[in-house]
Amino acid sequence: MSEGEPRRSIATVCLSGTLEDKLAAAAAAGFDGVEIFENDLVASAHSPAEIGARCRELGLGVDLYQPFRDFEAVPPARLADNLRRAERKFDVMEQLGCDLVLVCSTVSPEAVDDDELAAAQLRELADRAAARGMRVAYEALAWGRFVNTYEHSWRIVRRADHPALGVCLDSFHVLSRGGDPALIRTIPGEKLFFLQLADAPRLDMDVLQWSRHHRLFPGQGSFDLKTFAGNVLEAGYRGPLSLEVFNDVFRQADPGPAAVDAMRSLRLLEDQLGYPVAEPAPALSGYAFTELAADATTARDLTAALAHLGFAHTGDHRSKPVQRWTNGSTHLLVNTNSPAKRTAEGEADPGADRGRAAIGALAVESGDPLRSARRAEAMRSPILARERGPEEAGLAAVAAPDGTDVFFCDSGARDGWRSDFRDTGEPSASRLAITGIDHVSLTQPFDHFDEAALFYRSVLGLEPEEVTEYAAPFGMVRNRGMLDAAGSVRIALNGTLVRRGQWAPAVRDPQHVAFACADVLEAATALRADGAPVLRIPDNYYDDLDARFGLDPELLGQLRAHSVLYDRDARGEFLHVFTELFGDRVFFELVQRIGGYAGYGVANAPVRMAAHRRQRAAS
Numbered sequence: 001m002s003e004g005e006p007r008r009s010i011a012t013v014c015l016s017g018t019l020e021d022k023l024a025a026a027a028a029a030g031f032d033g034v035e036i037f038e039n040d041l042v043a044s045a046h047s048p049a050e051i052g053a054r055c056r057e058l059g060l061g062v063d064l065y066q067p068f069r070d071f072e073a074v075p076p077a078r079l080a081d082n083l084r085r086a087e088r089k090f091d092v093m094e095q096l097g098c099d100l101v102l103v104c105s106t107v108s109p110e111a112v113d114d115d116e117l118a119a120a121q122l123r124e125l126a127d128r129a130a131a132r133g134m135r136v137a138y139e140a141l142a143w144g145r146f147v148n149t150y151e152h153s154w155r156i157v158r159r160a161d162h163p164a165l166g167v168c169l170d171s172f173h174v175l176s177r178g179g180d181p182a183l184i185r186t187i188p189g190e191k192l193f194f195l196q197l198a199d200a201p202r203l204d205m206d207v208l209q210w211s212r213h214h215r216l217f218p219g220q221g222s223f224d225l226k227t228f229a230g231n232v233l234e235a236g237y238r239g240p241l242s243l244e245v246f247n248d249v250f251r252q253a254d255p256g257p258a259a260v261d262a263m264r265s266l267r268l269l270e271d272q273l274g275y276p277v278a279e280p281a282p283a284l285s286g287y288a289f290t291e292l293a294a295d296a297t298t299a300r301d302l303t304a305a306l307a308h309l310g311f312a313h314t315g316d317h318r319s320k321p322v323q324r325w326t327n328g329s330t331h332l333l334v335n336t337n338s339p340a341k342r343t344a345e346g347e348a349d350p351g352a353d354r355g356r357a358a359i360g361a362l363a364v365e366s367g368d369p370l371r372s373a374r375r376a377e378a379m380r381s382p383i384l385a386r387e388r389g390p391e392e393a394g395l396a397a398v399a400a401p402d403g404t405d406v407f408f409c410d411s412g413a414r415d416g417w418r419s420d421f422r423d424t425g426e427p428s429a430s431r432l433a434i435t436g437i438d439h440v441s442l443t444q445p446f447d448h449f450d451e452a453a454l455f456y457r458s459v460l461g462l463e464p465e466e467v468t469e470y471a472a473p474f475g476m477v478r479n480r481g482m483l484d485a486a487g488s489v490r491i492a493l494n495g496t497l498v499r500r501g502q503w504a505p506a507v508r509d510p511q512h513v514a515f516a517c518a519d520v521l522e523a524a525t526a527l528r529a530d531g532a533p534v535l536r537i538p539d540n541y542y543d544d545l546d547a548r549f550g551l552d553p554e555l556l557g558q559l560r561a562h563s564v565l566y567d568r569d570a571r572g573e574f575l576h577v578f579t580e581l582f583g584d585r586v587f588f589e590l591v592q593r594i595g596g597y598a599g600y601g602v603a604n605a606p607v608r609m610a611a612h613r614r615q616r617a618a619s
């Protein structure tokens with residue numbers, strides 16, 4: 001499908017703050033309309049008419065007023081009361097300038113399991129609504145007492161057979177119960193009155209709790225929203241695509257950026273559905289470079305470690321204190337100009353006295369850097385204005401949610417990023433052959449994990465892998481790999497599962513660059529002989545490896561002697577070795593993938609974290 005752009009709406013319940021805060025954020029992010037959640041209106045000091053006027057000023061339509069609860073299939077006395085209640089809400093809607101009310105399927109203990117009665121009472125409600133130029137959308141809650149599937153809500157709507165009564169589809173209620181969205185196509189488009197979109201992580205828990213705390217914006221979770229929404233559009237629905245996401249983090253987050261995150265999610269979904277919202281993400285072909293920001297002292301430690309890893313200082317930036325370090329065709333920039341950024345805000349920093357180092361920028365090789373930048377802009381990502389000298393390349397760059405800069409490069413171009421550097425004349429060939437950057441691992445602050453995954457997915461076109469979790473010495477950690485279609489750019493996102501307090505004894509928000517290497521054991525042997533700062537791994541780890549894998553004793557002995565870690569999956573094996581920490585949070589890894597091993601050795605991460613803690617305690 002590729003008609004014009006759809007109408008985009010967002011439920012006020014997605015965002016933090018007062019109703020006025022929410023409306024301002026939704027408008028600023030470019031939404032066309034809102035679903036006003038009743039609680040937000042009730043708590044507002046402004047009358048419905050004033051809110052309606054404010055929405056018009058902001059260019060927002062009030063697309064839905066919600067929810068009306070526990071209306072249908074009740075005894076006659078209760079019906080009269082419910083109709084009285086409904087008329088009061090129609091008054092509110094009239095003032096708001098809204099003509100669609102959402103009725104959720106009942107959870108009332110008073111209700112009875114009687115479709116005929118439900119249909120008759122909803123017909124009566126629709127009649128009252130129609131008399132005021134309004135319509136009613138009936139939504140099956142996944143935990144509805146009798147009506148909890150969209151098929152059932154549609155049977156009742158069909159039975160009621162009233163032009164002012166239709167169905168509201170909510171992807172969460174359908175997909176959380178494993179419902180089949182294909183049957184949506186059997187509903188006539190004009191009876192689909194509203195579409196609410198929410199994603200969610202795969203969780204095995206009470207569906208109401210899941211819905212009220214863990215919904216995510218489309219593209220952030222595990223639901224197949226492309227197929228879901230595709231079915232709704234095929235059925236002929238032409239109303240708004242509206243986000244309805246109940247999420248504990250977003251409800252506390254600054255509504256400005258949260259609304260932008262929401263808009264990005266909708267644009268990614270539209271892109272997947274074939275709307276002409278963005279040019280496709282150009283193919284990537286690996287990392288051009290990674291840039292570390294560090295203070296001068298930490299930079300000396302970092303570059304000493306890079307020298308051990310076979311990197312040579314091959315270039316100096318023409319106008320900034322940035323060194324280029326190279327091993328073969330793998331480049332690392334060390335920048336002592338911009339202070340290393342911290343990702344988490346407002347907390348005491350236990351590593352501050354260690355000096356600062358951080359991954360300041362990632363640069364990927366793009367088939368078309370300018371198109372990459374245009375896509376980023378279409379996906380509502382801030383384009384960075386770069387200071388540059390007269391002879392320097394105009395690099396296209398955007399800011400990731402965690403503050404990392406992302407550059408799009410074409411290293412083959414005559415005026416590419418490399419021309420910004422004066423060659424030192426040092427050769428880049430090395431005895432320790434690094435074949436590329438295997439992955440970059442970025443720890444995300446708790447509040448930005450899902451936002452970061454969506455950013456890399458929508459802007460760079462990386463596909464997210466399944467979320468894994470593991471128990472680490474300083475908390476449960478969530479890990480999510482992201483990979484481009486060619487398998488050339490990998491990013492591993494990590495983050496703790498709950499907000500971490502002050503007790504973060506080793507390092508907070510560690511970040512690292514993992515280099516690919518053809519023979520990690522040989523490299524580790526050389527590093528050892530060289531006196532490189534290799535992270536020591538304890539014997540217990542190797543005893544356990546032996547128990548788990550029954551490794552060849554000679555291999556096990558070599559792994560143990562050189563602090564090389566090991567993992568295996570159905571497709572292959574993984575050998576890796578870590579350096580010690582530099583500054584407050586950065587380290588390096590050498591990795592060797594054998595066969596089709598696709599992971600990141602996360603089973604070994606807790607051992608690495610404890611070892612970094614020991615390193616810190618000893619120094």
Ligand SMILES: O=C(O)c1ccc(O)c(O)c1
Pocket residue numbers: 066067102104139141170196211212244
């Ligand atoms: O959790 C709820 O109560 C609730 C209310 C309205 C909705 O549209 C919904 O999907 C859930």
Ligand SMILES: [Mg+2]
Pocket residue numbers: 139170196244
């Ligand atoms: Mg809903």
